[in-house]
Amino acid sequence: xxxxxxxxxxxxxxxxxxxxELWRRQNLSFSEAELLAIIRATPxxxxxxxxxxxxxRMRFIAEADAQRGEWELSLPxxxxxxxxxxxxxxxxxxxxxxxxxxxxxxxxAFTAATTRNDWADGRDNLRSARETIQxxxxxxxxxxxxxxxxxGEVKSEHRRQGAVERFRRINRLWQDYLLPILEMLxxxxxxxxxxxxxxxxxxxxxxxxxxPERRIAERIDRDIQYLRVSLRQSFRECRNEMEPLHAxxxxxxxxxxxxxxxxxQLEQDSMVSTTLLNSVCFSTFRFAxxxxxxxxxxxxxxxxxxxxPPHLIEFGSAQVPQEAGDVEDILNAVHELPASAFPIxxxxxxxxxxxxxxxxHALLQAFSLLVSDTRFLARFVxxxxxxxxxxxxxxxxxxxLEFRNAA
Amino acid sequence: xxxxxxxxPLPNLAAIFRGIKAGRHWCFGDxxxxxxxxxxxxxxxxxxxxxxxxxxxxxxxxxxxxxEDADDDKGNDRISKYVVLTAVxxxxxxxxxxDIGKSIFTERQRVEDLPHFATEGHxxxxxxxxxxSVDELQGILKGxxxxxxxxxxxxxxxxxxxxxxxxxxxxxxxxxxTEGTDVTGKQTxxxxxxxxxx
Numbered sequence: 005x006x007x008x009x010x011x012x013x014x015x016x017x018x019x020x021x022x023x024x025e026l027w028r029r030q031n032l033s034f035s036e037a038e039l040l041a042i043i044r045a046t047p048x049x050x051x052x053x054x055x056x057x058x059x060x061r062m063r064f065i066a067e068a069d070a071q072r073g074e075w076e077l078s079l080p081x082x083x084x085x086x087x088x089x090x091x092x093x094x095x096x097x098x099x100x101x102x103x104x105x106x107x108x109x110x111x112x113a114f115t116a117a118t119t120r121n122d123w124a125d126g127r128d129n130l131r132s133a134r135e136t137i138q139x140x141x142x143x144x145x146x147x148x149x150x151x152x153x154x155x156g157e158v159k160s161e162h163r164r165q166g167a168v169e170r171f172r173r174i175n176r177l178w179q180d181y182l183l184p185i186l187e188m189l190x191x192x193x194x195x196x197x198x199x200x201x202x203x204x205x206x207x208x209x210x211x212x213x214x215x216p217e218r219r220i221a222e223r224i225d226r227d228i229q230y231l232r233v234s235l236r237q238s239f240r241e242c243r244n245e246m247e248p249l250h251a252x253x254x255x256x257x258x259x260x261x262x263x264x265x266x267x268x269q270l271e272q273d274s275m276v277s278t279t280l281l282n283s284v285c286f287s288t289f290r291f292a293x294x295x296x297x298x299x300x301x302x303x304x305x306x307x308x309x310x311x312x313p314p315h316l317i318e319f320g321s322a323q324v325p326q327e328a329g330d331v332e333d334i335l336n337a338v339h340e341l342p343a344s345a346f347p348i349x350x351x352x353x354x355x356x357x358x359x360x361x362x363x364x365h366a367l368l369q370a371f372s373l374l375v376s377d378t379r380f381l382a383r384f385v386x387x388x389x390x391x392x393x394x395x396x397x398x399x400x401x402x403x404x405l406e407f408r409n410a411a
Numbered sequence: 412x413x414x415x416x417x418x419x420p421l422p423n424l425a426a427i428f429r430g431i432k433a434g435r436h437w438c439f440g441d442x443x444x445x446x447x448x449x450x451x452x453x454x455x456x457x458x459x460x461x462x463x464x465x466x467x468x469x470x471x472x473x474x475x476x477x478x479e480d481a482d483d484d485k486g487n488d489r490i491s492k493y494v495v496l497t498a499v500x501x502x503x504x505x506x507x508x509x510d511i512g513k514s515i516f517t518e519r520q521r522v523e524d525l526p527h528f529a530t531e532g533h534x535x536x537x538x539x540x541x542x543x544s545v546d547e548l549q550g551i552l553k554g555x556x557x558x559x560x561x562x563x564x565x566x567x568x569x570x571x572x573x574x575x576x577x578x579x580x581x582x583x584x585x586x587x588x589t590e591g592t593d594v595t596g597k598q599t600x601x602x603x604x605x606x607x608x609x
Contacts, residue, residue, distance in 0.1 A: 166508050255512065259579060260505035262586030263498040267536055270495060274539060280581050280588070281490045285477045286434035286558070388461045399462075
């Protein structure tokens with residue numbers, strides 16, 4: 005039983021509030037009782053039973069679940085409503101794949117028709133190929149529009165949906181629609197191979213005089229070129245739409261999931277993983293030995309050829325025992341050295357060799373007094389090295405010492 | 412013995428050295444940042460390398476040093492506070508469906524407006540690391556100014572600086588750590604929803 009356009013339009017005109025309500029709840033299915041309730045709630049003139057019967061008869065609604073007796077808007081009607089609302093849906097890779105299969109089969113049929121010199125069959129094959137190519141081009145435009153719409157929705161839904169959920173949605177689009185387009189762009193991919201095969205077969209058919217007019221082949225060639233251009237344009241536009249949002253949502257989603265992990269661990273174990281904490285290490289310049297910061301700054305100043313004399317190394321009384329005797333002994337020993345013993349090329353090494361049995365702090369104090377003693381000229385030179393002295397380690401540039409008046 | 416000191420004069424060396432000792436992070440806009448981030452970066456890195464300090468230049472606009480000799484466990488309490496306050500911040504923004512990066516790096520924020528104590532769960536977590544009130548949170552954020560992570564203006568508002576990314580990186584690291592193992596190192600075998608991402 006066919007429904008005339010006039011009859012369908014007249015019904016829709018009279019009962020559009022019912023359709024509006026069902027469209028508003030398009031993701032749901034309804035029992036007959038629920039449908040009757042919906043119809044009753046609208047200002048319909050006819051009886052609810054009549055309206056329900058007409059909805060079924062005109063196939064505006066279809067059975068969603070026969071066993072449970074539930075109904076929903078029929079898919080072709082939903083598609084038409086989406087078309088009216090300009091609500092494009094992206095075309096899935098399965099649909100695109102099916103079209104490529106049709107194009108392959110059509111090519112095979114056209115090749116066979118060429119061999120048989122069956123122009124009537126060949127003409128049908130060419131018509132079918134043009135339609136399929138046109139459908140592919142339309143699919144791409146539809147996908148492009150759908151992605152733009154979804155990206156807009158995801159951007160505007162940030163108050164209602166968390167970063168993770170929004171990322172899942174955009175990621176699904178990325179994987180289901182953008183990556184298949186990318187695959188189609190592959191010069192060695194199925195589409196390109198198919199287009200090239202069509203090109204070769206059309207050339208052959210023209211050369212063999214199978215095609216009555218050259219422009220028939222040229223028309224299909226133009227369609228294929230248009231498809232290629234549309235493909236590149238679709239990919240570029242879809243990527244431009246999605247990439248910034250994808251990147252930002254991906255990062256936000258990772259951040260949110262990572263933060264949740266940290267907090268969950270804190271709740272469970274009352275601490276944050278040491279490995280994670282160590283990933284935020286800070287510089288806290290310390291020495292393996294006990295030399296003061298002032299000493300190393302002096303050393304650095306010398307290395308950088310800053311002429312100001314180094315600061316005196318001051319040791320805190322709590323840390324440094326008063327080994328005055330040792331310090332004095334070392335200083336005296338240096339003062340008593342014959343002139344020929346100077347310069348001492350590596351003072352710390354010399355102290356380690358000759359006074360290594362003394363207290364570590366005394367050695368360092370003597371060292372600091374000697375390098376700042378105006379009677380001597382101390383030179384700090386690169387490179388920085390480690391000196392094991394009297395049970396401690398000092399990291400410092402090499403220091404040479406000579407009598408100032410001898411210099 | 413390590414390699415020799417470079418002969419190129421290095422500007423602001425003393426100030427930078429003092430900063431390194433204090434764990435300073437130099438961000439875009441700092442005087443030292445332009446020195447460190449310029450053509451002398453390699454010379455600075457070599458110089459401090461001889462003191463076992465590693466200079467890092469982050470493309471997000473900051474420079475900092477790490478100490479190879481640093482005792483890993485030193486300062487963990489302090490860093491725990493930084494990490495947890497960041498994780499709570501991210502978690503609260505995600506709950507609100509806010510753009511996380513953009514919200515955190517908003518300029519001139521008021522501590523009172525931060526979401527750290529808005530829910531019981533977050534309040535409890537903050538207390539677990541010893542941050543019990545908005546005032547204490549403010550104290551922690553003030554402390555971060557010394558190391559270059561935030562700027563405070565005279566009207567009592569603060570702005571996280573690019574170096575604050577280091578704490579967000581810990582959240583990312585926690586997520587990465589869970590792809591196969593959880594943050595405690597146990598095998599989880601969990602499949603991430605992001606698998607197959609380009």
